[in-house]
Amino acid sequence: MSGPLSAGRAALQLIRRDLHLALRRPGEWLQPLGFFVIVTALFPLALDADLSRLRDMAPGVIWVGALLSSLLALELLFREDGQDGSLEQLAVSGLSLAWLLLAKTCVHWLLTGLPLVLVAPMLATALGAPAAALPGVLAALLLGSIALSLIGAIGAALTLGLRRGGTLLALIVLPLAVPVLVFGAQATARAIALEPLAGPLYLLGALAVLAATLAPLAAAGAVRISLE
Amino acid sequence: MMLLSADNLHLWRGEQHVLRGLSLRLDAGECLQVTGANGVGKSSLLRALCGLLPLEEGRISWRGQDMRRDRPAYHRELAYLGHATGLKADLSAAENLRFSAGLRRALSAAQIGAALERVGVGALHARLVRQLSAGQQRRIALARVLLCDCALWILDEPTANLDGRGQGLFAELLQEHLQAGGLALVATHQPLNLQDPRVNVLELA
Amino acid sequence: MAWTWFHRCGSPPHFYRIAGKLVPWFGTLAALLCIGGLIGGLVLAPSDYLQGEGYRIIYVHVPAATLSMMAYAVMALAAATGLIWRMNVAYAVAASCAPIGASFTIIALVTGSLWGRPMWGTYWVWDPRLVTELLLLFLYLGYMGLRSAIEESGRADRASAILAIVGVVNLPIIHYSVDWWNSLHQGHTLLKLGAPSMPPSMYVPLIAMIFGFMLYFAAVLLVRARGEVLRRERTARWLLEVIGEG
Numbered sequence: 001m002s003g004p005l006s007a008g009r010a011a012l013q014l015i016r017r018d019l020h021l022a023l024r025r026p027g028e029w030l031q032p033l034g035f036f037v038i039v040t041a042l043f044p045l046a047l048d049a050d051l052s053r054l055r056d057m058a059p060g061v062i063w064v065g066a067l068l069s070s071l072l073a074l075e076l077l078f079r080e081d082g083q084d085g086s087l088e089q090l091a092v093s094g095l096s097l098a099w100l101l102l103a104k105t106c107v108h109w110l111l112t113g114l115p116l117v118l119v120a121p122m123l124a125t126a127l128g129a130p131a132a133a134l135p136g137v138l139a140a141l142l143l144g145s146i147a148l149s150l151i152g153a154i155g156a157a158l159t160l161g162l163r164r165g166g167t168l169l170a171l172i173v174l175p176l177a178v179p180v181l182v183f184g185a186q187a188t189a190r191a192i193a194l195e196p197l198a199g200p201l202y203l204l205g206a207l208a209v210l211a212a213t214l215a216p217l218a219a220a221g222a223v224r225i226s227l228e
Numbered sequence: 229m230m231l232l233s234a235d236n237l238h239l240w241r242g243e244q245h246v247l248r249g250l251s252l253r254l255d256a257g258e259c260l261q262v263t264g265a266n267g268v269g270k271s272s273l274l275r276a277l278c279g280l281l282p283l284e285e286g287r288i289s290w291r292g293q294d295m296r297r298d299r300p301a302y303h304r305e306l307a308y309l310g311h312a313t314g315l316k317a318d319l320s321a322a323e324n325l326r327f328s329a330g331l332r333r334a335l336s337a338a339q340i341g342a343a344l345e346r347v348g349v350g351a352l353h354a355r356l357v358r359q360l361s362a363g364q365q366r367r368i369a370l371a372r373v374l375l376c377d378c379a380l381w382i383l384d385e386p387t388a389n390l391d392g393r394g395q396g397l398f399a400e401l402l403q404e405h406l407q408a409g410g411l412a413l414v415a416t417h418q419p420l421n422l423q424d425p426r427v428n429v430l431e432l433a
Numbered sequence: 434m435a436w437t438w439f440h441r442c443g444s445p446p447h448f449y450r451i452a453g454k455l456v457p458w459f460g461t462l463a464a465l466l467c468i469g470g471l472i473g474g475l476v477l478a479p480s481d482y483l484q485g486e487g488y489r490i491i492y493v494h495v496p497a498a499t500l501s502m503m504a505y506a507v508m509a510l511a512a513a514t515g516l517i518w519r520m521n522v523a524y525a526v527a528a529s530c531a532p533i534g535a536s537f538t539i540i541a542l543v544t545g546s547l548w549g550r551p552m553w554g555t556y557w558v559w560d561p562r563l564v565t566e567l568l569l570l571f572l573y574l575g576y577m578g579l580r581s582a583i584e585e586s587g588r589a590d591r592a593s594a595i596l597a598i599v600g601v602v603n604l605p606i607i608h609y610s611v612d613w614w615n616s617l618h619q620g621h622t623l624l625k626l627g628a629p630s631m632p633p634s635m636y637v638p639l640i641a642m643i644f645g646f647m648l649y650f651a652a653v654l655l656v657r658a659r660g661e662v663l664r665r666e667r668t669a670r671w672l673l674e675v676i677g678e679g
Contacts, residue, residue, distance in 0.1 A: 003334065004304060010331045017316070017327035024318040085312025086328065092278050093332055094304035154599055158592050162582045172575040172596065175568045176603050179610035186617065203613075207606075218599050225591045228281055242585045243668075282519075282587070 010095050011103040018107040032073035033115040039065040040123045055128035059188035062123060063181055066116050066141060067148065071170055073112035074152045077104065078223070082160045088227055098220040105153045105216070113145035129192045136191025136201075143204040144184035150211035151176050157222035180207055230255050230289075231411055232277075232380060237286035239269070239276050246272050250286075252430060254411050256379075259402065259422070262415040264432035270415040271311065273432065274384050277413065278308050290380075304332070307378040309386055313369040317358035321349060321368050324357060329375035343371040348397060362389040370401060381405060381412040396421075443520040445662050446671040452655040459652035466645030473638030481635075487551040492639060494544035496646035497537045498562060501569055502604070504534030504650060508576070509601035512594035521665055522658075524590040527597060528580065529657035533650060535573040541566045561615035565608050572600045586665075 005013070022029050043061045044054055081087040081104075090100050120141045121134040129137065155173040159165035187200035232254040239247035246269040254260050262270050275281045277288060279299055288295040295302045315324045325340045344350045347367040349360075357365060366389050373381060381402075387395045399421050402412055406426070414420065420427050441447045474492035481488040508530035515523035545563045546556045557563070576593050583589035631639075666672055 004332060005334055009334075013327060013331050017319070017323075020323065020327075021316060021318050080316075083312070084316060085310055085314035086316060088280065088310060088312065089308070089314040089328060090331075091280065092303045092306060092308050094300045094302075094306075095331065096300070154595075158579060158596055159582070164582070168575070168578050168582055171571060171578055175571040175575065175607065176599065178568055179603075179606050182610040182614045186614070203610075214602070218595060222592060222595050224280075225588055225595065228585070228588050228591075240587065242587065 004094075007096055007099055010093075011099055014090075014100055014103045015107050018104060022107070022111050028076060029111045030115075032069040032112045033119060035072055036065050036069040036116050037119065037123065039068060040127070044127070051128035055192060058124055058127035058129055058192055059185040061127060062120055062137070062141070062188060063144070063185045065123075066120070066145065066184075067174070067177055067181060069116060070113060070145065070148045070152060071173060073108070074156045074169060074173070075166070076112070077108050077153060077156045078160050079156075082226070087160075087223060091224060091227055096220075097223060098216040101153065101157070101219045101223065102212070102216040105149055105219075108153075109146060109149040113149050117141045117145055124188075124192070130194065132194055133191040136197050137188050139201060140184050140187035140191065140197070140204060143201065143208045144180050147180045147204065147208040147211045148177055150208070150215035151180070153219045154215055154222060157219040157226060160223065160226040180204065183207065232288075232290055232413075234277065234288045235286055237273075237276065237288070238284040239272055239281060239286075240284055241269075241272060241281075247276070247283075247286075250432075254413065254428075256409045256411060257406050257426065259406055259412040259414065259420065259427045261420055261427055261429045262413065262432065263417060263429060268432045270432060271384050274308075274382050274413060274415055275310070278306065278382055279303070305379045307373045307376040307381050309369055309373055309381075309383045311384055311388075313365050314372070315357045315365055315368060318356060320354050320356055321360070321371075322353040324368060325372055325375055329372045332376055335375060339375065343375050344368070346374065346401075347371045348393075363391060363394055366390055367394060367397070370398065374401065379410050381410060381414075383412065383414045383416075385416055386414060387416060387418055443518065443522050445522055445666050445669070446675070448522045449659055449662055449675070452659050456652050456655050456659075459648045459655070463645050463648035463652055466641050466648065470638045470641035470645055473634070473641060478635045478638055479632070485551075487548065490544050490548045492642050494541055494548060495639060496642045497541040497544060498566060499643055500646045500650050501534055501537040501541055501566060503647070504530050504537060504654075505569065505572065505597075505604065506601060507654075508534060509597040512597040515590060516594045516598075522662060524594070525661035525665060526654065526658045527594065528590075529654055529661050531573055531577050531580075533653055533657065535570060535577070537646075537650070538566050538570040538573060542570065559615075559618075561611045564611050564615075568607055568611070569604070572604070576600070 040061055043057065047057065048054065078087060081090075091097055093100075117138060121137055124134060124137045125131070152169075152173050155169045155176075158172060159169045162168065183200045183203045187197045187204060190197040190200065230253045232252075234250065234252045237247045237250040238245070250273065252260060262273060264270055272281060276283055279288075279295060279302065290302045290305070314328060316327070319327065321344060322337070322340050325343065326335065326337075329335060330340075341350065341353060344353050347370050349364055349367050349371070352360060352364060352368075357368065360368075366386070370386065373383070387398050390398065395418065402414070402420065403422055405412060406422075442451070470492060475489055478489070480486050508527050511523045511527035511530065514520060515527060542563060545560065545566065549558045549560070549563075550556055576596055579596055580589050580593045583592055663672065
């Protein structure tokens, strides 16, 4: 029989597996996107349809919507693998669990975070943002959604298999996500006001990098504890 | 030198003192059958030996070295089959093997096909696992254990849901594995009908 | 030498005994410092030229806020110790910190809100310190919520330990981001009294209160931790001996 796979190739196999699985149940993965659009649409209905006033609210509306839908999406990250025993198999595979969880989080972001990023410019326009602002909005949400997926993975790993884990997940993840919200909303606000947004964008990027290095380790520890 | 040895294992699950100073030894070609009443701690023992449960006290050694020192190396030689099959319901039998055993070893489609044939579900290789019976799923899980090509098998109720022929198949697979120099720890109520009687029985109380 | 002391602390009967001896000392000192601080702050210190008498609430607000953060740090440290050295006593200390820290946070929020009322006419301002305290309260609630949601006590200890460590790493980031946010929006700031501009008659009682609160925290923590250790060790033999003695 042939030899063991390298860590990189094993991670690629896992990514392929998760993509296969997601394509068999596309409906599930589209729900967070639908939620994002609906929530964003609620604000003008609840407040004001005047575009100039909506423009001021747009960063907050988009970011709170993105935060809440990424919370919703976290359900899909580990729940099934935890239930059918495949997470357990990953833990005893002899491969680095942190690395494998990073691979899983990447796929999860591709399927739930990236759609939000792509739809955000449209929503921003609907809330009165000028066309020149859209690349900035895209960039801010790109970095922010990556950070949110990684931070959320820690919460998902800690609450794996718990009854009523959803509300607890929100309580755990939201305080940790506040820095992303603050920098992201500020970056988006500056983009819409057509001001330079390098400052908050760099801070967002720093958060994303920090999350990418530390979150998989914390999530791996949390998964091992949840498997006990 | 025994390949696998465990000394003075103490395990607590919440308030319960499940394992009290348990020790065991296993060498190449040997099989240890773990029996006992429901809830006595068979699964907990197996999971502790896999490193999934933390032990309060005690030491597990693999090839003379403490397992904790190089856990990944230990896991690379370990194939574990728990209560949950570890199969993804939305993937076919062949895809499941490709993405589970195939994470640990480079496998070709032919090898996967051969393993499914060996466990008697060759015709089902393209069927989604959710459409298969519990017994068929168990057989696919056994195929996964085969494909991992590991020295140590830790199996928790491997014959659950298997019919008479399935149990005979399992006995054959176990026999071949032991004769090739492998070790096995099997938690089961059923007697292991092996032709070579090198089966030690550990009864937990 | 320090190492043997450390491991001895980790043994439940020793911890129980040592903690029991320390509690009265900490408690008395805490009472003395707090009473002195309150007299100094409420009676002796002059009134502030900007805020009049209303500022005096800092003698409760600032120590409470300081301790709320310190309690989280102690909780995370104890949890990390429990995780690394597998010490039940450390987990007991961490579990005991959480409700105390949460109480300090609530006191800080309430006193901050009461402070805001005479100054700004409203009970809540988005002052960076108050916002950080609010987020800190959520971190504590998340920790306590996770602990209570997991039934198996070992898993609850370890999972909440990871959460505490993640939280303590995030806390400076959260604090920085809230301060940054505040500086952009020029929000109201409660604490306009800086240390260099405060005369000694004002900041000496404040320091006394901070240390008094610290010792109070230590005393209450040890009392709760002893209770937690008792609960965890209730089937152990050393406990029967202690009960037999006392």
